[in-house]
Each structure stands twice: as structure tokens, then as C-alpha cells.
Amino acid sequence: MKIQSLKLAYFSPTGTTAAVVEAIAEGLGYEVVEDVDITMPEERQEPLQASADELLVVAVPVYGGRVPFLLEPWLRTLELDGTPVVCAVVFGNRAFEDALIELSDIVAEQGGVVLGGAAFIGEHSFSSEEYPVAVSRPDEDDLRGAKDFGRKLRKTLDALTSIEGAPKPAIPGDHPYKERKPRGPVDFINVSDSCVMCGICAEQCPVGAIDAADFKRTDPDKCIMCCACIKVCPEYARTTKPGSPVEGFAKWLNENCADRKEPVYFL
Ligand SMILES: Cc1cc2nc3c(=O)[nH]c(=O)nc-3n(C[C@H](O)[C@H](O)[C@H](O)COP(=O)(O)O)c2cc1C
Known part of the structure; x- marks a missing residue:
């Protein structure tokens, strides 16, 4: 399948998701690339369209085992028309739970065809000097993996004659999705x-x-x-803040999620 351009849509407050997306794009190796960084509020005002001869990579961090709540309105503005899509999530070495299936469900509901998915590890947003969690992830190995994933996807796309013949990746996750924790004011x-x-x-x-x-x-x-x-x-x-729930959670993560997890790929 001939892809005219690659669109990279991602939300990445602390930069780990952006780093992964960049590596996937490098592996894909398309010449025309459009960067759609939706981290800042102004950028989430613009809806995104992509046609059947464009490839969309959409990537988000995992928040509470789900797609971050605040992104749902923007994701629902996606206008896809049989567009091939790659979904990626980045989690802080605890678990990605239903985030990847949720993201790929949304993409499919908006008219995309999910070609592949992956879950990567990024330094946990709550990681601190006192309670480090997945420090400096994604590291070189992670980024090499992301680049390889991009290369494999490119091979799949080059070999396809039409999107109808695309393999369907078995994305893991539950329906209904993990329940979101009720949101209250946070002062930490x-x-x-x-x-x-x-x-x-x-x-x-x-x-x-x-x-x-x-x-x-x-x-x-x-x-x-x-x-x-x-x-x-x-x-x-x-x-x-010392004694805040976020500090308590960082301590818990430091004690319970210290073993290195590896990225997983679904093609
Ligand atoms: C509110 C919040 C909830 C999070 N929930 C999870 C989670 O459920 N599982 C996990 O492993 N990491 C979780 N993380 C960690 C982020 O997914 C991880 O640090 C990610 O790399 C951040 O991406 P970014 O650098 O693009 O902002 C959470 C982070 C925040 C801020």
C-alpha cells in the first residue's frame, strides 16, 4: 500500500510518549511526516482528519490503566476514512491494563483500521529522587524496539495491496474497561x-x-x-508535598514495581 504521508498524534506531558513516537516514526521511514502534538490545550482545539492513503500513529500515556480522561473529546474528533492506524501507549512500569484496547476501540469507532499496537515503558510521572520508578525509560533498548516495530509495520504496509487485507492485531484488554477513579481536586x-x-x-x-x-x-x-x-x-x-497521596503512591510504586518490564507488541 502506498502511504502518502505519516501523521503522528501524541499527548506527552513529560516527554516519554513523544520519544517513543519519534522512534516508531524513524523505523517507518516515510518522508512526509506531520507532527500533531496534542499536549497543550490549544492544539487539542484542532480536529484531525486522515485519509485512506495516510498512516496515523496515535500515542498516549496510561493514566489509571486507561486513556487519559481529558483526551477523549479530542480523540472523538478524529475523522478517519479507512485510515491505517498504529496505536501506542506508554506506562510507568506498573501496568497498561485497558489503555491500549480503549485507544484502538476509539480509533476503530472513528473510522480507522488498527494495523498494530504496542505498550512501552516510560519513567513514571510520579518518580522522584527519593522514590525512583522506571528512571530514564524509554532507554536505548526500548527505543531500538520502537524503531524495529516501525520497520515491521512498514514491511506489512508495503506488502499490502488493500487495507481490507490487513492483519488484525490481537490487542489485549477487558470490556468493560477498568473503572476510572472518581476525580476530585488534587493539591500535591x-x-x-x-x-x-x-x-x-x-x-x-x-x-x-x-x-x-x-x-x-x-x-x-x-x-x-x-x-x-x-x-x-x-x-x-x-x-x-510530603504526605500527599501522590508521594504515597510513588513510594508504593518504588517498592512494588521495581522489576523491569519490557515493551509488548501486537501485529
Ligand atoms: C495520573 C497518572 C496516572 C498514571 N497511571 C499509570 C498506570 O495506571 N500504570 C502505569 O504503569 N503508569 C501510570 N502512570 C505513569 C505514566 O503512564 C508514565 O509515566 C508515562 O511514561 C508518562 O508519559 P509522558 O512522559 O508522555 O507524560 C500514570 C501517570 C499519571 C500522571
């Missing part, structure tokens, strides 16, 4: 005196939760706990 970020009010945190917040007039204030109703603000702070002024 500590800002130390090292904050120089540079505002980088506010610029990088995917939900506009940081007060533009006082960068030390985060709106607990808007915050999605992605930890982008903690990871981008050049002064290391933002940390998890």
Missing part, C-alpha cells in the same frame, strides 16, 4: 523558595492549571497530576 505540589517565577511550569502545563499571575499557585480542580511542571522546573523548586 510544593513550591520552594528556589522558585524564581520564570513561568516555564505554566507554559508547559497541558491543562493551564498554573496561575499566570502567581506561578506558585496550581488550580487543584484543573490539575491532572501529570507532573510536567515538576520535571521542567529549571530550579527544581517544584516537588511532591
Whole structure:
């Protein structure tokens, strides 16, 4: 099948999903590539269309074993027309549960044909110096795997004469999906005196939760706990509040999810 262009759609507050997508794209090796980074709110205002001669790679981090709740409205604007699609999720070395099946179900409902899926490991958003979890993942091996996955997909696509003949990957997951935890206000970020009010945190917040007039204030109703603000702070002024549920969970992950998990591929 001749693919005219590759579209890469991804949400990646702390950069691990973006790194995986880049490696898959490298393996696919198409010349025309459109980057659709939907991490920031403005970019999620634009709907995405893709035709049958384009390939879409769509990738999201796993939140609570699911596709992040805030992405559902944007994903539902996808206008696909027999478009071949590759779905990828990135999880923090605990589990990806129903995130990949949920993503591929949405894509199929929007008119896409899922050619392949994969689940990768990324440093956990809650990982800290005190409670490290999957630090520096995806690493070289992970990215090599992602690139190989891209190469294999390219071979499959090149060998196909029509999308109707595409193999159907057996994506794992349950129906109904794992229940989402009810969302309440979250207040877990500590800002130390090292904050120089540079505002980088506010610029990088995917939900506009940081007060533009006082960068030390985060709106607990808007915050999605992605930890982008903690990871981008050049002064290391933002940390998890001691005794907060996020710190407790980081400790639990550090103790219970220390064994290295490997990426899995479905083709
Ligand atoms: C609110 C929230 C929920 C998460 N839930 C899970 C989970 O269920 N399983 C898991 O292994 N990792 C989980 N993670 C970790 C992220 O999936 C992981 O760190 C991912 O690499 C982050 O992607 P990003 O770097 O593109 O933001 C969660 C992270 C956040 C912020």
C-alpha cells in the first residue's frame, strides 16, 4: 500500500510518549511526516482528519490503566476514512491494563483500521529522587524496539495491496474497561523558595492549571497530576508535598514495581 504521508498524534506531558513516537516514526521511514502534538490545550482545539492513503500513529500515556480522561473529546474528533492506524501507549512500569484496547476501540469507532499496537515503558510521572520508578525509560533498548516495530509495520504496509487485507492485531484488554477513579481536586505540589517565577511550569502545563499571575499557585480542580511542571522546573523548586497521596503512591510504586518490564507488541 502506498502511504502518502505519516501523521503522528501524541499527548506527552513529560516527554516519554513523544520519544517513543519519534522512534516508531524513524523505523517507518516515510518522508512526509506531520507532527500533531496534542499536549497543550490549544492544539487539542484542532480536529484531525486522515485519509485512506495516510498512516496515523496515535500515542498516549496510561493514566489509571486507561486513556487519559481529558483526551477523549479530542480523540472523538478524529475523522478517519479507512485510515491505517498504529496505536501506542506508554506506562510507568506498573501496568497498561485497558489503555491500549480503549485507544484502538476509539480509533476503530472513528473510522480507522488498527494495523498494530504496542505498550512501552516510560519513567513514571510520579518518580522522584527519593522514590525512583522506571528512571530514564524509554532507554536505548526500548527505543531500538520502537524503531524495529516501525520497520515491521512498514514491511506489512508495503506488502499490502488493500487495507481490507490487513492483519488484525490481537490487542489485549477487558470490556468493560477498568473503572476510572472518581476525580476530585488534587493539591500535591510544593513550591520552594528556589522558585524564581520564570513561568516555564505554566507554559508547559497541558491543562493551564498554573496561575499566570502567581506561578506558585496550581488550580487543584484543573490539575491532572501529570507532573510536567515538576520535571521542567529549571530550579527544581517544584516537588511532591510530603504526605500527599501522590508521594504515597510513588513510594508504593518504588517498592512494588521495581522489576523491569519490557515493551509488548501486537501485529
Ligand atoms: C495520573 C497518572 C496516572 C498514571 N497511571 C499509570 C498506570 O495506571 N500504570 C502505569 O504503569 N503508569 C501510570 N502512570 C505513569 C505514566 O503512564 C508514565 O509515566 C508515562 O511514561 C508518562 O508519559 P509522558 O512522559 O508522555 O507524560 C500514570 C501517570 C499519571 C500522571
